[in-house]
Amino acid sequence: MEWFWIGAAFGLGWLANRLGWPPLVGYLGAGFVLWGLGQKTGPLLENLAEIGVLLLLFTVGLKLRFASLVRREVLGVGGLHLIAFALLVGLLVLGTGLSSQAALFMGIGLAFSSTVLAVKLLDDRSELSTFHGRIAVGILILQDLVAIGLMAYAGVKNPTPWALLLLALPLLRPLVGFVLEKSGHEELLLLYGLGLALGGGSLAQSLGVSPELGALLMGAALAGHPQTAELSRTLWGLREAFLVAFFLQIGAMGLPSSQQLPLAAGLILLLPLKAGLFFLLFVSFGLRARTAFVSSISLTSYSEFALITSVAAVESQLLPASSSQTISLAVALSLALAAPLNRAVHRLYQRYEPLLLRFERKGRHADDEPTSLEGAEWLVVGMGRTGGAAYKMLAGKGHKVLGLDADEGKLEFHQAKGRNVRYGDAEDPELWERLDLAGLKGVLLTLPDLEAKLRAAEGLKRRGFEGIVAATSYHREEDPQLQAAGVTLISRPFAEAGERLAERALGLNLVEEAEEGNPT
Numbered sequence: 001m002e003w004f005w006i007g008a009a010f011g012l013g014w015l016a017n018r019l020g021w022p023p024l025v026g027y028l029g030a031g032f033v034l035w036g037l038g039q040k041t042g043p044l045l046e047n048l049a050e051i052g053v054l055l056l057l058f059t060v061g062l063k064l065r066f067a068s069l070v071r072r073e074v075l076g077v078g079g080l081h082l083i084a085f086a087l088l089v090g091l092l093v094l095g096t097g098l099s100s101q102a103a104l105f106m107g108i109g110l111a112f113s114s115t116v117l118a119v120k121l122l123d124d125r126s127e128l129s130t131f132h133g134r135i136a137v138g139i140l141i142l143q144d145l146v147a148i149g150l151m152a153y154a155g156v157k158n159p160t161p162w163a164l165l166l167l168a169l170p171l172l173r174p175l176v177g178f179v180l181e182k183s184g185h186e187e188l189l190l191l192y193g194l195g196l197a198l199g200g201g202s203l204a205q206s207l208g209v210s211p212e213l214g215a216l217l218m219g220a221a222l223a224g225h226p227q228t229a230e231l232s233r234t235l236w237g238l239r240e241a242f243l244v245a246f247f248l249q250i251g252a253m254g255l256p257s258s259q260q261l262p263l264a265a266g267l268i269l270l271l272p273l274k275a276g277l278f279f280l281l282f283v284s285f286g287l288r289a290r291t292a293f294v295s296s297i298s299l300t301s302y303s304e305f306a307l308i309t310s311v312a313a314v315e316s317q318l319l320p321a322s323s324s325q326t327i328s329l330a331v332a333l334s335l336a337l338a339a340p341l342n343r344a345v346h347r348l349y350q351r352y353e354p355l356l357l358r359f360e361r362k363g364r365h366a367d368d369e370p371t372s373l374e375g376a377e378w379l380v381v382g383m384g385r386t387g388g389a390a391y392k393m394l395a396g397k398g399h400k401v402l403g404l405d406a407d408e409g410k411l412e413f414h415q416a417k418g419r420n421v422r423y424g425d426a427e428d429p430e431l432w433e434r435l436d437l438a439g440l441k442g443v444l445l446t447l448p449d450l451e452a453k454l455r456a457a458e459g460l461k462r463r464g465f466e467g468i469v470a471a472t473s474y475h476r477e478e479d480p481q482l483q484a485a486g487v488t489l490i491s492r493p494f495a496e497a498g499e500r501l502a503e504r505a506l507g508l509n510l511v512e513e514a515e516e517g518n519p520t
Contacts, residue, residue: 002044008034009244022121022339024247028332031251041252045245051198052242053116053304054215055235058197060119060137061219062228063128065409073366074138077281081139082146085111085274092266106323110267110330112143112303115212116246117335121342122298126449130406130425131367132291135282136298144213147305163207169200169217176218177225185230193235196222224409250304250335253328267302267330271337275300280359289360290349290428291367297345301338302331346427346455353429370422371434376402379443381426381456383410386472386493387446391419404431426452432459442468445487450478454485461486 008030016026090107094100118136119128127133176196183192197215204214222228275296282292306327341348349356373379380391383405391414394401404424405411414421424431426447443460445453453471460469470489471482479490 002042004039005030005034005041005045005248006244009248013244020340020343022124022343024117024120024243025336025339027244027247028251028336031248031253032332033251034248035252039252041249045249048242048245049249050201050211051194052239052244052246053212054197054201055194055239056116056119056243057212057216058193058200058219059123059232059235059239060128061216062222062232063409064137064216064220064223065134071135071138073135073282073285073287074142076285077135077278078139078142081277081281082108082111082143084277088273089267089270092270093263102323106327108146109306109327110270110302112147112305113140113299114301114303114331114335114338115140115144116243116304117301117338118298118342120243121339125342125451126447127406129409131408131423132295132298132425134408135287135291136295139299141216143303144210144305147210147303160208163204163209166204166207166209166214166217169214170221170223173221173225176221180222180225180227180231185234189231190234190238193231194238197235246304247335250328250332253325253332261329264326264329264333267326268333268337271300271302271334279356283359283361286361286363286365288365288367288430289353289356290425290430291365292359293349293352293356294345297338297342297348300334300341302327302334304331306331346451350429367423369424369428369431369434370402370404372436373402373438373440374420375439376400376420377439377441378402379404379440381405381424381443381445382447382452383407383414383421384446384448387444388414390444390446391421395419426456429455429459432456432463437463437465437467440465440467442470445469445471447472448474450481453487454481457482457485457487 009027012026012030012033013023014026016029017023086104086107088107089110090100090103093106094103118140122128122133122136128137180189180192183189196218200214200216200218201211202214204217205211207214222231278296278299279292282295283289287295377399378394378401380387380394380401380403383391383403387403387405391401391403401420403414403419403421404426405414405421406423406425408423411421411423426445437460443456443465445456447453447456457469457471465486468489469487470491471487473479473482473490473492474494476492482490
């Protein structure tokens with residue numbers, strides 16, 4: 001019956017996409033529909049879902065920076081939010097007849113945010129490596145570590161003393177990096193990445209720790225390696241296909257009884273409070289309102305760990321049997337609501353910016369952006385391969401150039417080479433409102449994400465910038481949107497690379513013909 005699940009996921013995923021929602025909303029809906037039809041998930045779907053989650057966490061580990069995990073914003077906000085929200089939910093469910101121990105257990109489980117959803121949506125928007133992306137991922141990892149202890153308490157997993165050896169996985173970097181370099185660029189690279197993800201998960205599981213953490217730490221063993229970007233791209237299609245099974249599984253857990261629906265509805269109504277608490281804690285720790293808002297929305301959902309812990313708690317008689325279905329509905333609905341909310345997060349911030357800025361603390365912030373071009377004539381936004389090449393060409397011809405990027409890793413790379421590169425998030429309207437554009441001849445938008453390029457171009461257009469606004473385009477259907485946003489020059493890197501190669505080949509051929517015609 002797997003073909004039936006795939007067909008339903010495709011159909012409702014396509015419908016969700018046509019309505020402007022992320023396809024995963026349709027996958028969740030397909031799970032509920034097929035549960036209503038009496039269809040059961042089989043072991044194949046469960047195995048695919050598990051592999052999809054392991055691949056997702058492995059690719060997150062490839063981009064992980066351990067320094068971002070020990071930031072005060074991660075430990076402080078993550079810890080305080082976990083305590084406060086767990087107590088709040090515990091007080092709410094106490095009124096349903098649960099014991100204080102059961103209420104607190106449920107509260108802690110629901111205080112976790114969905115790692116799978118948050119990471120997938122951040123990755124879809126190319127924001128995993130941004131400042132707010134790293135903050136969100138750091139808090140998710142902190143929550144996952146707490147979840148391991150919670151599952152041990154419920155009796156589902158008891159970590160062995162050897163579990164601490166998992167922290168030594170990054171020490172395997174020389175060995176796994178050597179094999180990675182010898183794996184080529186095709187199916188062997190795919191198999192190697194898959195083997196590392198599953199191997200890390202299996203090792204962690206054998207030590208009584210969640211396999212997700214093992215896959216993440218195995219990916220972290222390769223973080224910063226020159227070939228990790230290629231490995232991540234190679235695994236992308238496989239990961240996305242298998243994650244469909246995960247969202248189908250969530251929906252297939254079904255609906256609770258009519259008596260439990262009020263509690264599930266109450267838990268959904270707590271989501272705005274969960275987001276608001278995150279926001280207030282972030283700004284109190286000195287982050288700008290925009291970073292606080294985008295990070296908070298990323299964390300506004302209930303975690304898949306809540307499902308695992310609730311099942312374990314029912315088996316340990318910490319929770320009544322009906323609780324697992326109540327929590328499964330709350331988790332599924334929170335994912336369905338969070339997905340479109342995250343897609344619109346930058347537009348939402350722009351709409352409510354005046355209100356949100358009232359909560360921002362005055363003074364210097366850890367995520368401050370530049371207001372001066374420092375005399376630059378050209379601004380390159382997005383310092384990846386294309387942006388880096390553009391920067392070097394302009395600087396090599398004697399022009400003053402400033403590069404902007406929200407990826408801390410790219411900033412460190414270029415700054416180590418002595419390039420004038422600063423932190424800046426192209427989707428932040430404040431950047432374009434405050435940046436002094438005097439003397440600027442042109443802006444090159446070399447970001448991979450279309451939405452980021454559109455927001456940057458629109459910001460420049462609102463400022464009345466009359467210089468050149470150039471942008472890369474990877475699909476022809478993007479061109480009208482870029483032009484409407486104010487882009488005056490569009491470059492198609494793949495097509496132009498082919499044209500440039502042909503020109504060089506023709507030029508070389510003409511030289512050879514000339515030499516043959518005029519022998520010395």
